[in-house]
Amino acid sequence: MSRLETLISEPELARRCDELAREIEAVYGDEPVLLLGVLKGSFVFLADLARRLGPGTTVDFVQISSYGGEKQSSGVFHLRKDHDANIEGRHVLIVEDIVDTGLTLLRLRELLQTRRPLSLRVVAMLSKPEARRHEALVDFVGFEIPNQFVVGYGLDHAERYRNLPYIALLHD
Numbered sequence: 751m752s753r754l755e756t757l758i759s760e761p762e763l764a765r766r767c768d769e770l771a772r773e774i775e776a777v778y779g780d781e782p783v784l785l786l787g788v789l790k791g792s793f794v795f796l797a798d799l800a801r802r803l804g805p806g807t808t809v810d811f812v813q814i815s816s817y818g819g820e821k822q823s824s825g826v827f828h829l830r831k832d833h834d835a836n837i838e839g840r841h842v843l844i845v846e847d848i849v850d851t852g853l854t855l856l857r858l859r860e861l862l863q864t865r866r867p868l869s870l871r872v873v874a875m876l877s878k879p880e881a882r883r884h885e886a887l888v889d890f891v892g893f894e895i896p897n898q899f900v901v902g903y904g905l906d907h908a909e910r911y912r913n914l915p916y917i918a919l920l921h922d
């Protein structure tokens with residue numbers, strides 16, 4: 751039986767989302783921003799963030815091949831779903847759930863850059879600095895966490911726990 755241990759509570763997540771929205775607005779001002787969520791893990795964070803940003807905000811998604819049922823990264827980058835909007839000449843803010851080794855973000859940045867956005871930045875709710883193996887630039891980070899497997903607030907293990915309203919460590 752797996753056991754859940756709260757790492758970041760619901761009020762802490764809400765408070766940090768408020769702050770992140772202010773940090774993001776300080777950078778873009780009134781310019782319209784396209785939030786590009788990375789499915790599926792970012793859907794809760796993106797919804798919370800989007801509702802704190804101004805009326806020029808739009809939303810789109812990409813999906814990248816996942817860990818499957820594993821707790822370790824497969825190290826493979828495969829784009830399963832591309833974005834619908836044309837991003838050329840637009841401010842694009844990638845919305846990530848968690849940056850682990852950094853490979854996903856590095857590859858995604860490389861791909862999107864070829865499509866000539868006006869600017870390309872990244873906001874990640876969580877980051878595991880100890881796990882980083884690839885130079886992946888993250889412009890806004892919610893929380894830095896230890897190198898342990900977490901679930902909740904959009905993050906899953908074999909598709910479970912995405913609907914937990916807080917972030918938890920998953921113990922075997």
Ligand code: 5GP
Nearest residue numbers: 823848849850851852853854899900905906
């Ligand atoms: P990276 O390419 O940075 O190694 O992996 C990024 C992706 O791996 C994240 O978007 C997320 O889907 C998944 N991932 C990394 N660490 C965790 C974790 O602790 N829990 C869960 N549920 N997924 C993770």
